[in-house]
Amino acid sequence: MSKAKRQMHLNLFLIPAGHHEGAWRHPNTDVSQLMDFDYFLRLAQKAEDAKFDSLFMADRYSVSKKAVAYNGMLGLEPLTLLSALAVATNRIGLIATVSTSFNEPFNVARRFASIDHLSKGRAGWNIITSGTDVEAQNFNFDEIPEHAERYERAKEFVDVTTGLWDSWEDDALVLDQHEGIYADSSKVHELNHRGQHFSVRGPLNVPRSPQGRPVLVQAGSSEDGRHFAAHVAEAIFTAQQTLSDAQAFYSDVKARAAQYGRNPEQVKILPGICPIIGETESIAKEKEANLHELANPHYSLLQLSNRIGFDLTSYPLDGPLPDLPVSEQTRGHQSRTRLITDLAQRENLTLRQLLLRLAGGRGHRTIAGTVKQVTDELEAWFTEGAADGFNIMPQLMNDGLDEFIDLVVPELRRRGLFRKEYAGSTLRDHYELPYPANSFVKAPQSQRAVR
Amino acid sequence: MSKAKRQMHLNLFLIPAGHHEGAWRHPNTDVSQLMDFDYFLRLAQKAEDAKFDSLFMADRYSVSKKAVAYNGMLGLEPLTLLSALAVATNRIGLIATVSTSFNEPFNVARRFASIDHLSKGRAGWNIITSGTDVEAQNFNFDEIPEHAERYERAKEFVDVTTGLWDSWEDDALVLDQHEGIYADSSKVHELNHRGQHFSVRGPLNVPRSPQGRPVLVQAGSSEDGRHFAAHVAEAIFTAQQTLSDAQAFYSDVKARAAQYGRNPEQVKILPGICPIIGETESIAKEKEANLHELANPHYSLLQLSNRIGFDLTSYPLDGPLPDLPVSEQTRGHQSRTRLITDLAQRENLTLRQLLLRLAGGRGHRTIAGTVKQVTDELEAWFTEGAADGFNIMPQLMNDGLDEFIDLVVPELRRRGLFRKEYAGSTLRDHYELPYPANSFVKAPQSQRAVR
Numbered sequence: 001m002s003k004a005k006r007q008m009h010l011n012l013f014l015i016p017a018g019h020h021e022g023a024w025r026h027p028n029t030d031v032s033q034l035m036d037f038d039y040f041l042r043l044a045q046k047a048e049d050a051k052f053d054s055l056f057m058a059d060r061y062s063v064s065k066k067a068v069a070y071n072g073m074l075g076l077e078p079l080t081l082l083s084a085l086a087v088a089t090n091r092i093g094l095i096a097t098v099s100t101s102f103n104e105p106f107n108v109a110r111r112f113a114s115i116d117h118l119s120k121g122r123a124g125w126n127i128i129t130s131g132t133d134v135e136a137q138n139f140n141f142d143e144i145p146e147h148a149e150r151y152e153r154a155k156e157f158v159d160v161t162t163g164l165w166d167s168w169e170d171d172a173l174v175l176d177q178h179e180g181i182y183a184d185s186s187k188v189h190e191l192n193h194r195g196q197h198f199s200v201r202g203p204l205n206v207p208r209s210p211q212g213r214p215v216l217v218q219a220g221s222s223e224d225g226r227h228f229a230a231h232v233a234e235a236i237f238t239a240q241q242t243l244s245d246a247q248a249f250y251s252d253v254k255a256r257a258a259q260y261g262r263n264p265e266q267v268k269i270l271p272g273i274c275p276i277i278g279e280t281e282s283i284a285k286e287k288e289a290n291l292h293e294l295a296n297p298h299y300s301l302l303q304l305s306n307r308i309g310f311d312l313t314s315y316p317l318d319g320p321l322p323d324l325p326v327s328e329q330t331r332g333h334q335s336r337t338r339l340i341t342d343l344a345q346r347e348n349l350t351l352r353q354l355l356l357r358l359a360g361g362r363g364h365r366t367i368a369g370t371v372k373q374v375t376d377e378l379e380a381w382f383t384e385g386a387a388d389g390f391n392i393m394p395q396l397m398n399d400g401l402d403e404f405i406d407l408v409v410p411e412l413r414r415r416g417l418f419r420k421e422y423a424g425s426t427l428r429d430h431y432e433l434p435y436p437a438n439s440f441v442k443a444p445q446s447q448r449a450v451r
Numbered sequence: 452m453s454k455a456k457r458q459m460h461l462n463l464f465l466i467p468a469g470h471h472e473g474a475w476r477h478p479n480t481d482v483s484q485l486m487d488f489d490y491f492l493r494l495a496q497k498a499e500d501a502k503f504d505s506l507f508m509a510d511r512y513s514v515s516k517k518a519v520a521y522n523g524m525l526g527l528e529p530l531t532l533l534s535a536l537a538v539a540t541n542r543i544g545l546i547a548t549v550s551t552s553f554n555e556p557f558n559v560a561r562r563f564a565s566i567d568h569l570s571k572g573r574a575g576w577n578i579i580t581s582g583t584d585v586e587a588q589n590f591n592f593d594e595i596p597e598h599a600e601r602y603e604r605a606k607e608f609v610d611v612t613t614g615l616w617d618s619w620e621d622d623a624l625v626l627d628q629h630e631g632i633y634a635d636s637s638k639v640h641e642l643n644h645r646g647q648h649f650s651v652r653g654p655l656n657v658p659r660s661p662q663g664r665p666v667l668v669q670a671g672s673s674e675d676g677r678h679f680a681a682h683v684a685e686a687i688f689t690a691q692q693t694l695s696d697a698q699a700f701y702s703d704v705k706a707r708a709a710q711y712g713r714n715p716e717q718v719k720i721l722p723g724i725c726p727i728i729g730e731t732e733s734i735a736k737e738k739e740a741n742l743h744e745l746a747n748p749h750y751s752l753l754q755l756s757n758r759i760g761f762d763l764t765s766y767p768l769d770g771p772l773p774d775l776p777v778s779e780q781t782r783g784h785q786s787r788t789r790l791i792t793d794l795a796q797r798e799n800l801t802l803r804q805l806l807l808r809l810a811g812g813r814g815h816r817t818i819a820g821t822v823k824q825v826t827d828e829l830e831a832w833f834t835e836g837a838a839d840g841f842n843i844m845p846q847l848m849n850d851g852l853d854e855f856i857d858l859v860v861p862e863l864r865r866r867g868l869f870r871k872e873y874a875g876s877t878l879r880d881h882y883e884l885p886y887p888a889n890s891f892v893k894a895p896q897s898q899r900a901v902r
Contacts, residue, residue: 024626024628024633025628025629025631026628027628029628031626031628032626035568035658037537037538037569041538060656061557061656062652062656063654063655063656065636065639065640065641065654066636068633068634068636068639069632069633069634069635069636070631070632070633071633072624072633072634072658074656074657074658075657076565076568076569076657077561077562077565077657079531079534079562080530080534080562080565080566080569081534081565081569083530083531083532083534083535084534084535084537084538084569086488086535087488087492087535087538087539088538102555102557102558103555103558104553104554104590104591106512106553106589106590107553107554110528111528111530111531113528114527114528114531114532115531117486117527118488118527118531118532118535134652137650137651137652138557138651138652138653139555139557139651140555140649140650140651141650142650173523175475175482175483177475177476177477177478177480177482178476180476180521180745180747181520181521182475182519182520182521182522182523183519183520183523184520185516185517185519185520188516188519189516190516198591199588199591199592199593200588200589200590200591201513201585201588201589202589203514203516204514205511205512205513205514205525206525206526206527206528207486207523207525294631296631
C-alpha cells in the first residue's frame with residue numbers, strides 16, 4: 001500500500017454567535033438561540049458531516065460586569081455542553097478547556113474519562129493555567145499566582161491526571177457474573193501521589209476509557225508554555241499572524257518535543273484561522289468591514305486590557321498602543337501580548353485600528369478573500385512547515401461555518417489535503433495519535449496494535 | 452376550582468445495575484451495557500413516560516481496590532451523564548450529587564446553571580459533604596475534616612452558590628442587537644463574598660437560569676445534617692426503616708423548617724424505598740432471597756465498614772455487630788450508623804444477617820410483597836405524616852423499575868395519589884416549589900407569579 005498523502009486536521013472552535021466581537025449583533029444571528037442545545041447541535045453536525053477532526057470550546061472563569069453591557073460571549077460550561085453533544089454525535093472529537101489553577105485532578109480525570117466513555121473515545125482536554133486576577137478572584141485568590149508557579153502546578157496536575165487514567169489497566173474489568181469477579185484487583189492501582197501541590201491516593205473511580213487517556217491539548221506559547229506543551233501536548237492550538245512566525249513556532253515546538261524524546265509527528269500544531277469568504281476579495285473585505293462596524297470600541301478595549309493584563313481604557317483610541325509595563329499580570333499573557341505589540345508596530349496601527357484587527361480573532365490570523373485565496377493560504381501554511389491543520393474560527397457561527405464547509409472544504413479535498421471519510425472512530429484515530437502505554441504496566445506494550 | 456388532592460412525588464435513584472449488591476450478577480443484567488448511554492436513556496425515558504418527578508444520581512469520590520474485586524458500582528460522573536440525559540429527555544427533573552468538600556462554589560454554580568439552561572429548568576443539586584478518609588485522600592487531605600467543619604463549609608458553599616445564581620437578575624439580558632446592548636450592567640452583580648472558607652467576587656459567567664436557582668436537595672440526617680437541610684433544602688432524601696422513625700424524622704425536619712421561617716410544605720421529604728414485587732408475598736421474598744444469594748459477604752463487609760467508618764473485616768460473620776467506637780470517621784456517618792445499629796439490635800441480627808438486610812438498599816427500607824402490599828405501605832407513609840413521596844431504588848434496574856412502573860404506579864393513580872400528566876415543565880413545577888426571589892433585588896417580588 002502506498003503511503004497516503006499527509007492530511008490536514010480541522011477543528012471547529014465553537015463559540016456562541018461567532019468569533020467576531022460584532023457577530024451577536026449581525027442580522028443573521030438569532031440571539032434568542034445562543035443558549036440552546038439545538039443551535040450547537042446543528043453546528044456540531046455540520047462539522048461532523050464535513051469530517052472535521054474535532055469540536056473545541058475555550059473557557060474563562062469570570063465575566064466582567066462592565067463588558068457584559070456590550071457583549072457577553074456567555075455560554076454553557078464547556079464540559080456540560082460537550083457531554084450533551086457526545087451523545088448527539090457519532091464520530092467528531094470533543095475538546096473542552098479546563099483550567100489546572102481552579103480545579104482538582106481527581107475531578108478533572110474523572111470528568112474527561114466519563115466523556116471518553118460516553119462518546120466512545122472522542123474526548124480531549126485543552127489544558128490551561130488561566131492568567132487573570134479577575135478569574136483568580138472567583139477562586140479565593142486576591143491575584144493570580146505567578147506564571148512559573150502556575151505551570152509547575154499544571155505539570156503536576158497533568159502527571160496526577162494521567163496517573164489516574166492509568167490506574168485501571170486496559171483489561172482490569174473482568175465482569176464475571178457467574179464467579180462474582182467484577183475486576184482484577186491486581187490491575188487496579190493506587191497512585192499514592194504526594195507532590196508539592198497535590199496528594200492523591202487513587203485509583204480513579206472510572207475504569208480505563210476507550211482512548212486509554214483522553215487527548216491532551218495545549219495552547220501555551222510563552223517559554224514556560226512551549227516547554228510544557230512540547231512535554232505533554234498531543235495537539236497545540238496557537239495564534240500566529242504571519243507564515244514566518246508560524247513556521248518558527250512550528251519548528252521550535254517540534255524540535256523541543258524531539259529533544260524530550262517524543263515523536264514530533266505526535267504533536268499536532270493547529271494555528272487558529274478566521275476565514276472570511278467572498279466571491280471576490282473585495283466582497284470578503286467588505287464583509288469584514290461590516291462586522292467591524294458592529295464591534296464596540298469600548299468593549300474591544302476592555303477585552304484587550306483583560307487579554308494583556310493592563311488597563312488601556314484611559315488611552316486615546318486614535319493614538320498608538322502605549323509601551324506596556326512588565327508585571328505579573330502581563331507576564332501571564334506574555335506571548336499574546338508580544339504578538340499584539342508586534343502587530344501594532346509592524347503595521348503602525350492606532351489603538352482603534354489595532355482593536356479592529358483583533359475584533360475577529362483576538363490575535364488569530366484572519367484570511368479574508370476568495371475560496372482560492374483562503375485555500376491557497378491554508379495549503380501554504382500546511383505544506384511549508386507552519387501547521388498540521390487548523391483551528392477554524394468562523395466570524396459568524398452559522399454563515400461562516402457553512403461557507404467554509406460548503407466552499408473551502410471541497411477545494412481542500414480536490415487538492416487531496418483533507419479526508420473524505422473518517423478512517424477511525426476516536427479522536428486519537430482522527431489525529432493519528434497512538435494508543436498510550438499505561439505507566440503501571442511494566443512489560444513493553446509493543447505487541448499492542450496502535451489503534 | 453376545588454383543591455386538588457395532595458400528590459406523591461416519585462424520584463428514580465439511578466445506579467448502574469440496580470441497588471442490590473448482587474444486581475450486577477443477575478442473569479437479566481447485561482454487564483456490557485453498564486457504561487452505555489443508551490442503557491441509562493431507556494431508564495430515564497421509562498421514568499419520564501411514567502411522569503416521575505426526577506432522576507437522581509448519588510456520588511462517591513473514591514473506589515476501593517479491594518472492593519472492586521467483587522463489585523464496582525462504577526459509573527459515569529453524575530453531571531456528565533445528566534448533561535447528556537438533559538438533551539435526550541423533555542420533562543423529568545435531573546438531580547446530581549456534588550460534594551461541597553472537594554469542589555469550588557464558582558464551578559458548581561456554573562455547572563448546575565448550565566444544566567438548568569440545557570434542560571430548560573430541570574436541574575437539582577443534591578448537596579453532600581462527603582464523610583470518608585479514602586475520599587479525602589483523593590483531594591490532598593490525610594483525613595476527612597471533622598463533621599461540624601464540613602457542615603460550616605457546606606453552609607458557606609451554598610450561600611456563595613445561591614449568591615452566584617442570583618448575580619444575574621431575571622431580566623439582566625437585554626440582547627438589543629440594533630443598539631448593541633447585550634446586558635443591563637446594573638442588573639448584573641458582583642458578589643464580593645469574603646468568608647471563612649471562600650472568597651468569590653462574581654458575577655457568575657452564566658445568566659440566570661430558567662428555574663432562577665436549581666433545586667437544592669439534601670440527605671443529611673445527623674443533628675448538623677438536619678439543621679442544614681431544614682435551612683436550605685427544598686427536597687430531602689432520607690433512609691428510614693420504620694414508619695414511626697420516618698414520622699419522627701418528617702415532623703422534626705418540618706418543624707425545624709418552620710422555626711427557621713420557612714414554609715414546611717416547601718421542604719419535600721422523600722424516603723428511599725427498595726420495592727420487590729411478586730404475584731404473592733412469598734414470590735417477592737423468594738426474589739429477594741435470590742438476589743441475596745448473589746451478594747458477596749466480603750464485599751458487603753467492606754461496604755458496611757466504609758459506610759460506618761469502622762473496619763469490621765476481622766469480625767466473625769456469625770457473631771453480633773460489635774459495639775462501635777466513636778471517632779471522627781464514625782461521627783461522619785452518625786445517622787446511618789445509628790440506623791444500622793438500631794436495626795441489628797431490634798431484630799437481634801448476626802453480622803451476616805445484617806449484611807443481607809443492607810444488601811438491597813444500604814439502610815433504606817425494602818418492601819417485598821404484592822402490588823397491593825407495596826402500594827398500601829407507600830400510601831400509609833404518604834398519608835400518615837412520614838413522606839411527601841419516595842426515592843425509588845429498584846433492586847434490578849431494568850426489571851425492578853419496569854415492575855414498579857407497570858404495576859405499582861397504575862395502582863397509585865387508581866387511588867388518586869400520583870399524577871397522570873406533568874402539570875408544568877420544570878423540576879420546581881413538579882415539586883410544587885416557588886420560583887426563588889433574587890437576593891440582589893430590593894423590591895418585593897410579590898407581583899411575580901409563582902411558576
